[in-house]
Structures are given as structure tokens and as C-alpha cells.
């Protein structure tokens with residue numbers, strides 16, 4: 001396949017860059033493979049080579065050392081694809097390894113509750129994809145790569161997984177088809193490994209701590225014990241951060257990809273509304289929802305975004321995107337910051353942690369050193385009007401009722417009998433012990449407020465006001481006034497303007513709170529503590545993802561922040577490919 005050839009031609013370059021300058025974790029380092037070498041694994045390697053030798057691409061015959069298994073804590077999609085292609089391990093091995101890693105930390109050990117379900121068909125699919133690789137070759141960079149989806153992204157019920165937004169109300173519901181993004185990943189050869197826990201209903205039920213769902217319980221983060229994982233793509237963030245899958249998909253209405261990406265030390269892309277289809281994604285708002293990758297590197301996120309973007313007649317917002325989906329990996333340029341103009345809208349910074357601000361300020365110097373011009377401040381011309389506006393809550397509240405009612409009406413079966421938002425509210429009240437759980441998780445006030453809305457003139461005015469404040473007089477006006485390629489913000493405050501504009505954000509690891517940070521009380525999660533990661537966001541205009549990926553990649557490659565601090569030891573799963581391949 002042409003895709004594969006292109007990819008393998010690029011692989012060595014990307015790998016070299018990736019290895020450069022990474023402070024390899026020493027003490028807690030998962031995966032000292034030399035210790036795990038067994039006769040079994042040697043035999044498996046022998047088989048792998050015999051297999052690879054049977055007309056399988058043009059790999060050289062040098063003997064692999066066992067350490068060539070990528071460490072699953074950090075393994076890139078490129079590394080995994082390389083090992084699969086060389087026959088060092090199979091996709092069946094990968095699925096087994098990730099299942100074992102999930103088992104170690106999800107309900108045992110630190111009980112992170114990041115994963116709500118695993119896919120009972122995943123091993124069978126992996127075997128089929130292994131066979132296909134062997135017979136007709138890999139489809140592309142995602143062939144046989146396990147990815148976790150947020151539990152609001154539909155997958156064929158016949159495969160055995162539920163799609164519930166974390167709610168018992170949708171347990172056993174039968175979706176009409178895969179979500180468009182799930183179907184696209186499948187077509188690219190990805191294995192849909194499982195569903196991630198989330199803030200129930202993508203945090204639109206009421207005032208409930210991030211990462212809680214009735215079905216999945218309370219997710220917590222892997223950097224601070226009982227840490228707030230942020231949300232609503234909480235489980236996607238945690239799962240990707242510690243290698244429970246190669247990467248994950250999340251969805252964002254206002255912050256739900258970028259916040260858990262920032263707080264779990266990941267790269268997250270919140271695409272322009274209309275770049276990735278929302279068909280089959282349990283909604284909040286057609287005006288603001290978008291689906292995107294949460295990964296450990298800009299490269300991985302770019303690979304996944306390239307596979308999931310595209311038009312879909314079932315989501316007419318996607319018809320506004322440029323006709324050809326870019327190959328976002330073509331934007332991966334270490335010189336991507338050179339000659340670029342980036343602005344800092346400082347008025348958004350109020351209330352930020354001073355460590356975050358100081359680290360952000362230092363990153364500006366780094367970017368100057370990489371050839372960027374920083375315009376600081378570069379504020380929104382009508383910031384005060386933007387800040388005073390409450391139009392977003394009208395848009396989301398009104399949209400939710402319409403959009404969630406439509407989603408439920410399209411389901412083929414709903415065993416609980418729930419038919420609409422009014423039915424969801426009644427269901428929660430009737431099943432309070434599972435859904436409205438004391439002491440932290442009792443609220444459904446947002447549901448009730450949303451049920452009370454009507455699509456009226458005030459709603460249409462609010463939609464228009466948001467586009468005007470966020471896009472026309474917000475991000476676009478600021479980019480134009482200062483002649484900028486992008487805006488820069490700490491991820492803690494980046495989501496708002498992009499949310500109401502429908503515009504993209506990419507976040508990359510920026511830093512960690514220092515060791516002497518006070519450990520906040522667990523209520524039920526800790527808002528902060530030592531080693532808590534935080535992110536740096538690049539924002540742009542509609543469909544500017546290609547340019548944003550380029551800027552973020554250049555910054556990531558110059559800084560390699562992610563591995564400067566690892567998850568706390570109990571949150572690092574021990575199972576590695578060597579354990580699985582060796583156990584054959």
C-alpha cells in the first residue's frame with residue numbers, strides 16, 4: 001500500500017528525532033527488558049523472523065535484541081508499527097499486553113477507573129489484522145494499533161461494547177452504526193480496544209466532579225494519587241498517559257480534550273467544529289462539539305487526526321471543511337516555529353497558578369530561540385465584552401435537549417425505555433443509588449435547566465453572539481490585528497474562546513507543579529499536588545490544524561517535557577510486550 005511505503009520511508013527520521021534528548025526515565029523506568037528474556041521469547045523472535053522472512057517487506061536480517069520491544073508506557077504509534085511490521089510482536093500480543101496493563105491499574109492497585117469496558121472482540125480483530133498484514137500488507141500507520149474511545153463514541157453493539165456516556169440509562173442500548181470517526185479508525189486498521197470512563201454525559205448532567213460516571217465510578221489521575229484527571233475525557237487522558245492503549249479519542253465542547261490532556265501530560269487536539277464528524281457521538285451541542293485525539297506525542301496525534309478527519313453527509317458541519325483532508329504528519333517540522341508570529345492574550349491569565357505563568361513565560365523564550373516572534377500582550381479587542389457574556393450557557397443548554405433527544409431517538413433499542421431528556425431525569429431519580437450517588441455525585445441540575453429550554457429567538461441570538469465574540473471579534477480579530485499565525489495560552493485557560501468560536505486548539509506538555517506543592521485534600525479528587533502536569537495551548541482560526549501541528553511539534557521536539565516526570569509508581573503498569581511474547 002502506498003501509505004505504508006510513505007510511512008516507513010519517514011519512520012527512521014521520526015524515530016531519531018524522538019529519541020534525541022529524551023531524558024530516559026531511570027529508577028521507575030518501566031521495562032528493563034533484558035531481565036525478562038526467556039527461552040520462550042527467543043523462540044517467538046525466531047518465529048517472528050521466519051515469518052518476516054517469508055516475503056515480508058525488505059527488513060534486514062540483523063538479530064534483534066529483546067530491548068527492541070518498545071516500552072508500552074511511552075511507545076509511539078510509529079515504534080509499534082515498526083515492531084509489528086518487523087514481526088517482533090503481533091497485534092494479538094499488543095492487545096493482550098494492553099488488557100493486562102488495564103487490569104493492573106483500573107480496579108486494582110491505584111484504582112484509576114480510566115476504562116469502563118474492554119472490547120470482547122478485540123483479540124479476534126487483532127488476529128484478523130495480523131493475518132491481513134501477513135497476506136496483503138498493512139493498510140497504513142494505524143494498522144493493528146489499539147486505540148481507546150471515550151464512552152460517548154458509538155461502536156457497533158454486535159461487537160459487544162456499550163455506548164453510554166457513562167450512564168446506566170443507556171446500558172444495553174443498540175446504536176444504528178459505528179460513529180463516523182470510529183468507522184474511519186476501523187477502516188484505517190485500528191483496533192478499538194475499549195471505552196474510556198468520562199465525566200458522565202460529558203459533564204452536562206450537573207455539578208459533579210470530573211471523571212465520575214454512574215457506570216464507571218470516579219476516575220483519578222496518574223500523577224497525583226487521587227488527582228483530579230480533569231474532564232470530561234478523563235479516562236481517555238489517563239489511559240493514554242500511562243500506556244493502557246497506543247492513544248485515545250476524546251470529545252470537547254469546552255475544554256474536555258485540552259484540559260484532561262494538559263493535566264495528564266499529553267498532546268491533545270481539539271479540532272475545528274466540522275473537521276471530524278459527530279455522527280454517532282453522544283452530544284452536548286452541535287455548535288461546539290468536536291472529536292479529537294489524545295496521545296503521547298504530536299506525531300501520534302497527527303497520525304490519528306489524519307485518519308479521523310473528513311466529510312460526513314450525516315454531520316453537515318463537516319461539509320464546510322476543505323475538500324481534501326491534509327496529511328497532518330506532513331506538518332511535522334522541527335523548524336515549524338521559525339519565522340512565525342505568536343500572540344499572548346494576557347487578559348485571560350487572571351487567577352492562574354504563578355508556577356504555571358512562570359513556566360509559560362519561560363516557554364516564550366524557548367520559542368523565540370526557535371525563531372518565533374512573540375507579540376505580548378496581544379489581547380482581544382473586546383475582551384471585557386467576551387468575559388461578561390453568558391451566551392454559551394444558553395447555546396449549550398438549548399442544544400443539549402434537542403441534540404440528545406435526537407441521539408436517543410435514533411437508537412435501535414433502549415432497554416431502560418428512556419426516550420428523551422425528561423426520561424433521563426426520571427431515570428436518574430428512580431436509580432439514585434447508582435446515578436445520583438452521595439456525597440459528591442448527586443447533582444443533575446444542568447439536565448433540569450436544559451429540559452426547561454426552548455429553541456427561541458434568544459437562542460438564535462446567543463448562537464450569533466458567540467460566533468461574533470469568539471471568532472469574528474475574538475480569535476480572528478486578534479490574529480489579524482497583530483498579524484499572527486497563532487495565539488498561545490496556558491491550557492488551564494485556553495478552551496473558552498475556541499469553544500464558542502468552534503476553532504481548533506492543540507495542547508502539549510508544558511511543565512509540572514514542583515515537589516513542594518501543597519497536596520490538596522481529596523474531595524473526592526485532589527485539585528492539585530506535587531508533579532501535577534500542565535499544558536501549553538496553540539490556538540488558531542478555522543481549519544488551521546496543519547499549521548498548529550507544525551508549531552506544536554517544533555516546541556515538543558525542542559523541549560521533550562513529557563518524560564521529565566513520570567506517573568507515581570503504582571500507576572505505572574508493569575506488563576510489557578516481553579511478558580506476553582515470552583509467555584507464548
Ligand SMILES: *[C@@H]1O[C@H](CO)[C@@H](O)[C@H](O)[C@H]1NC(C)=O
Pocket residue numbers: 117118119120160161162171172173
Ligand atoms: C454491555 O452491556 C450489557 C448489558 O446490557 C452487558 O451484558 C455487556 O457485558 C456489556 N458489555 C461489556 C463489554 O461490558
Ligand SMILES: *[C@@H]1O[C@H](CO)[C@@H](O)[C@H](O)[C@H]1NC(C)=O
Pocket residue numbers: 316317
Ligand atoms: C444542517 O442541516 C440542518 C437541517 O437538517 C440545518 O438546519 C442546518 O442549518 C444545516 N447546517 C449547516 C452548517 O449546513
Ligand SMILES: *[C@@H]1O[C@H](CO)[C@@H](O)[C@H](O)[C@H]1NC(C)=O
Pocket residue numbers: 354357358361376
Ligand atoms: C510573565 O510575563 C508577564 C509579561 O512579561 C509578566 O507581566 C509577568 O509578571 C510574568 N509572570 C511570571 C510569574 O513570571
Ligand SMILES: *[C@@H]1O[C@H](CO)[C@@H](O)[C@H](O)[C@H]1NC(C)=O
Pocket residue numbers: 385388389390391394462465466469
Ligand atoms: C450575549 O452577547 C451579547 C453581545 O456581547 C451581549 O450583549 C449579551 O448580553 C450576551 N447575553 C448574555 C446572556 O450574556
Ligand SMILES: *[C@@H]1O[C@H](CO)[C@@H](O)[C@H](O)[C@H]1NC(C)=O
Pocket residue numbers: 448449452
Ligand atoms: C424555566 O424557564 C423559565 C423561563 O425561561 C424560568 O423562569 C424558570 O426559572 C426556569 N426553571 C428552571 C427550573 O430552570
Ligand SMILES: *[C@@H]1O[C@H](CO)[C@@H](O)[C@H](O)[C@H]1NC(C)=O
Pocket residue numbers: 514516517518
Ligand atoms: C517551593 O520552593 C520554591 C523554591 O524552590 C519556593 O520559591 C517556593 O516558595 C516554594 N513553595 C512553597 C509552596 O513552599
Ligand SMILES: CC(=O)N[C@H]1CO[C@H](CO)[C@@H](O)[C@@H]1O
Pocket residue numbers: 102106107113115116117118215216217
Ligand atoms: C474494564 C474494567 O475494569 N471495567 C470496570 C469499570 O468499572 C465498573 C464499575 O466499577 C466495573 O464494573 C467494570 O468492570
